[in-house]
Amino acid sequence: MPVPVEELREAGWPEPLINEYLGSNGQTQPILEAEHVTFSFTSKPLLSNISFAVYPGEIFGILGRSGVGKTTLLNILAGIQHSKGTITTKTTRQGFSTQYPSFYPDLSVAENCKYFARVAGLEKVRLRTLLERLGLWDTLHTPAKELSGGMKKKLDLVLALLGDPELLFLDEPTADLDPVSRQYIWRFLGHLRDQGKSIIVATHLLDEAEPHCTRVAVLHDTHIAAIGAPDDFRMRLGMRYVLRVGFESQQYGALVSSQQHYWLDDKQVLIGIRTQKEAIQLLQHALQLGESIQTLSIEQPSLQNIFSLLTQ
Amino acid sequence: MKFIKATLAIVSKNLRLLARSKTSALIILLGPLVLIVLAGLAFDHAEPFAITLGVVAQEYTEDAQLFLDTLASNNLDLVTFEAQDSCTRGVLSGEVDACVEFPQHFAFSEKDNNQISFHVDYSKVNLVYAIVNTFSEQVDAQASKLRQELADDVIGAIAVSKDEVSKGKPLVVGLATNAETVLEKSRQVSSRFSDLDFSAPTINTSIDEDLRTDVQNLTNNTLEAIIDALTTLRAVRDSTTDNSTRASLSSLIHTLENSYDDLLATSNETIMETEQALNHTQTLVNTLHDNAQRLQHAGSLKATLAADLSTVTEQVDGSLLLALKLQESLNTLSGRLDAVGTTNAQTLTNPVQTVINPVGSEQSYLSYIFPLLLILVVVFSGLLITPTIIHLERLSPAHLRNTLVDRTQANFLATFITSVLIISIELAVVLGVSMFFFGNFFGVLPPTLLVLGLVTIVFVFLGMIIGHVFATETTAILAGVATTAVLLFSSNIVIPLASAPSILRQLLWFNPLNLAEVMLRTTFVYGHSFSIVAQEFLVLLAGAVLLGFLAHTSYRYIQSIRL
Structure with a gap:
């Protein structure tokens, strides 16, 4: 189910990326296609009739709250978990990095790499290049359990990349990492994408995923609430600004009564604004509320804002 | 790969x-x-366990004492009880681990008196094996002795049989050989016997009368011829005038007359001799006749004897067959006895000699x-x-x-x-x-x-x-x-x-x-x-x-x- 080119252009995709997305001959060939995927634990459905496609050279984000089924969907796509529906992949060269690093803590970095390479039947592995690029070369003989959290994530990524996969599944790749490591990982994923690899990322860190994901699918209440590029969501929702207003108490009723898009975040209310004129009117209205307002800001709507709006 | x-x-x-x-x-x-x-x-x-064993015996026979001595020498504690009940109570109270009971006249070699009874808590049944293990050597030795005695008897009997068979074999061979010879001879006798001819010609006993008549007639005819000749010669002489002729004729007549006399005398003697010869002949004929009659009787006996001889041959043949079978049986028996390689009672009582290399x-x-x-x-x-x-x-x-x-x-x-x-x-x-x-x-x-x-x-x-x-x-x-x-x-x-x-x-x-x-x-x-x-x-x-x-x-x- 390819995304129409017009839709991509409307979403603000640059032409080179659109061309890459379409392929050299201008035809769209998904590297992975999920159709009518349905999964349930006992009687409780977790995923219902989920369908989408992932194309070569894109970072595809699966977003959603904790427990919504992101990891399950990723496992189904990778073939780890059985489900109803059809998963079609065009390549057998696949890599997987789990939310919690999947290797043997008692083995060293080198032993883990060698073990998984042998078990996978890989003849030649550019291990040194991989380890150097991810900053693990100096820890070659260090037991994996002695690595820091960030290093463990990197080692897991190295293990996922051992077979030079064309399709990479990453489950919360930056969870529990410091901001520097997160940025490093995302940059590295961007580099992989530039090499033409397709990456499917399941994460709940929306703001972090936004600048790196070509497209995202928002999982909510067993189905995909929305799918597309982040800018495309903004366009569809017609939301150019977000007014963030902080109250001492929850006295925001008068402010949001006439608004179509608003959502709550602790003691703040976020209101989606379509036009500049609407923004000015709202600001005036807010200022009239007086001392009950603690903070007031106007900003670009983030993916997090859109996600909150979509899933409230 | x-x-x-x-x-x-x-x-x-x-x-x-x-x-x-x-x-x-x-x-x-x-x-x-x-x-x-x-x-x-x-x-x-290899030490036995620290077992306390209760003992009940109405009579401590030599074998029972040997048994108990063996247990005692293996550091088992023995406690004597008067009655089985008290010993059993000892087991139940833990005073003793097990109880062993001997029959009144315990003896290894007596079938009805060689049973030893153990009384033991079933959970401690393994103790019985441990106890049995300590005296098994003694029991085995005793059992081995009994088995050896029995085996000695059996082997002795086999040896005697073997000797007797060895002795009997030449006799049977001789018997068979003799029977073969007798059979051969019987067959030869039978063959030769059948060749015998006892048939006798018919003898005419009247031959003597004709001979006598013939001799007499011949003599008479001869004498008559001589007389006739004399008569003729005399007539011729008488008719002859010639003296010389006459003299010759007279001489001839004289000679004839002498001859006649001689012939007459001789004929009488001959007749008498013929008579005698005939008598002798008659006697011979009679004898021959008797012999012929005997031969005829012998001939009639030959058939009976031939039948008897045939029966004897058959009997000898049968005897020879039996002798051969007996010889064959003896050979088989002898072969089997020779094949008995075990002539040692100890080997017989312990037929499998297993050498176990000790692993400790x-x-x-x-x-x-x-x-x-x-x-x-x-x-x-x-x-x-x-x-x-x-x-x-x-x-x-x-x-x-x-x-x-x-x-x-x-x-x-x-x-x-x-x-x-x-x-x-x-x-x-x-x-x-x-x-x-x-x-x-x-x-x-x-x-x-x-x-x-x-x-x-x-x-x-x-x-x-x-x-x-x-x-x-x-x-x-x-x-x-x-x-x-x-x-x-x-x-x-x-x-x-x-x-x-x-x-x-x-x-x-x-x-x-x-x-x-x-x-x-x-x-x-x-x-x-x-x-x-x-x-x-x-x-x-x-x-x-x-x-x-x-x-x-x-x-x-x-x-x-x-x-």
């Missing part, structure tokens, strides 16, 4: 992980080490419990370590990545090889340490290793089934312990299988623990040939194949439902 490399990588990883986990390494290596050292120190001696001190208890130790190492390792390895992998953070690689068969095989290797290491430790107690036992090692190898495979497969079927490590370990307990209690190790009902006993014979114990005891302790336990080995081999199939099936099933 990739599959083998993957399998070896998994095995290497498993062993590396176990080696790096100090606790597991200690359990794997030190566990069996401690087990064998403790067992070795505890059981590597022959009477050491350790040698008897050592197979059990080996089996326990295999069983506990197989049923506990194998599920642990499976669940260690399942609980490992790397499990998901391994699942993604999808080396299903390699993982199954690697788990099997890892478990077998671990058990092999443990067995090597146990066997290595046991050499300290047993000395060199390389002679019995090949069949023992073969049996241990198969037993290891069986219990590793069983452990794999448990590991696959039970979802958590805890439940798998509990299942392993429970399975071990069931196998132990349904084997010959804890309770003698002989005490189980027939059908159950037949079923329990298939218990792998039982089969393993029998095979190891036979090959390791008794040093017997492997062929003796071939049946058990084949049954266990079939069990290994079945368990391997089940282990693989359970593995595939669990893989499919747990993805």
Whole structure:
């Protein structure tokens, strides 16, 4: 189910990326296609009739709250978990990095790499290049359990990349990492994408995923609430600004009564604004509320804002 | 190739992980080490247990006293009781471990008085074996003596028979030879007898009258002719005038007359002689006639004699046949007696002289419990370590990545090889340490290793089934312990299988623990040939194949439902 080119252009995709997305001959060939995927634990459905496609050279984000089924969907796509529906992949060269690093803590970095390479039947592995690029070369003989959290994530990524996969599944790749490591990982994923690899990322860190994901699918209440590029969501929702207003108490009723898009975040209310004129009117209205307002800001709507709006 | 490399990588990883986990390494290596050292120190001696034995006997016969002396010399404490009831109460109260009761006239050699009764708490039934073991040498010696005496008698009788047969054989041969000769002669006599002709010509007894008449007639005719001639001559002479003629005729007549006289005289004599000759002839004829009559009688007797001779020939022929058969029987008997190679009563009473190379001190208890130790190492390792390895992998953070690689068969095989290797290491430790107690036992090692190898495979497969079927490590370990307990209690190790009902006993014979114990005891302790336990080995081999199939099936099933 390819995304129409017009839709991509409307979403603000640059032409080179659109061309890459379409392929050299201008035809769209998904590297992975999920159709009518349905999964349930006992009687409780977790995923219902989920369908989408992932194309070569894109970072595809699966977003959603904790427990919504992101990891399950990723496992189904990778073939780890059985489900109803059809998963079609065009390549057998696949890599997987789990939310919690999947290797043997008692083995060293080198032993883990060698073990998984042998078990996978890989003849030649550019291990040194991989380890150097991810900053693990100096820890070659260090037991994996002695690595820091960030290093463990990197080692897991190295293990996922051992077979030079064309399709990479990453489950919360930056969870529990410091901001520097997160940025490093995302940059590295961007580099992989530039090499033409397709990456499917399941994460709940929306703001972090936004600048790196070509497209995202928002999982909510067993189905995909929305799918597309982040800018495309903004366009569809017609939301150019977000007014963030902080109250001492929850006295925001008068402010949001006439608004179509608003959502709550602790003691703040976020209101989606379509036009500049609407923004000015709202600001005036807010200022009239007086001392009950603690903070007031106007900003670009983030993916997090859109996600909150979509899933409230 | 990739599959083998993957399998070896998994095995290497498993062993590396176990080696790096100090606790597991200690359990794997030190566990069996401690087990064998403790067992070795505890059981590597031939001293009897500290058993207090109650004794009840109405009469302390010589044999009973010999029995008790043997027990006492083996450091068993003996407590004498007056009556069986009080002795039994002693067992129940724990005063004595067991009670032994002798019949009134106890004697090893008397059928009705050689029964010794033990009274023992059933849980301590093994003590009876220990007690029996202490005096078995004495009993065996006594029994051997009795058997030897009996065997001496039997062998003596055989020897006499052999001698008599040897003596009788030439006689029978002579008898047969004689019969053959008689038969030959009878046949010759019969043949010659048939050639005899007893037919006699008919003799005319009237021949004498004609002869006499003929002689007389001839004489008379001759005389008459002479007379006629004389008459004629006289007539001629008378008619002749010539004197010379006359004289000649007269001379002739004279001569004739003389001749006539002579003839007449001679004829009379001849007649008389003829008469006599005829008489003699008559006599001869009569004699001949008598002889002819005798011959005719002999001829009539010949048929009867020929029939009798034929009967005699047949009888001799029959006798010869019997003699030959008797000779053949004697030859057979003689051959059988010659074939009896055992002419020594001791050899007869102990027909199988087995030389058992001692694997240590022959009477050491350790040698008897050592197979059990080996089996326990295999069983506990197989049923506990194998599920642990499976669940260690399942609980490992790397499990998901391994699942993604999808080396299903390699993982199954690697788990099997890892478990077998671990058990092999443990067995090597146990066997290595046991050499300290047993000395060199390389002679019995090949069949023992073969049996241990198969037993290891069986219990590793069983452990794999448990590991696959039970979802958590805890439940798998509990299942392993429970399975071990069931196998132990349904084997010959804890309770003698002989005490189980027939059908159950037949079923329990298939218990792998039982089969393993029998095979190891036979090959390791008794040093017997492997062929003796071939049946058990084949049954266990079939069990290994079945368990391997089940282990693989359970593995595939669990893989499919747990993805």
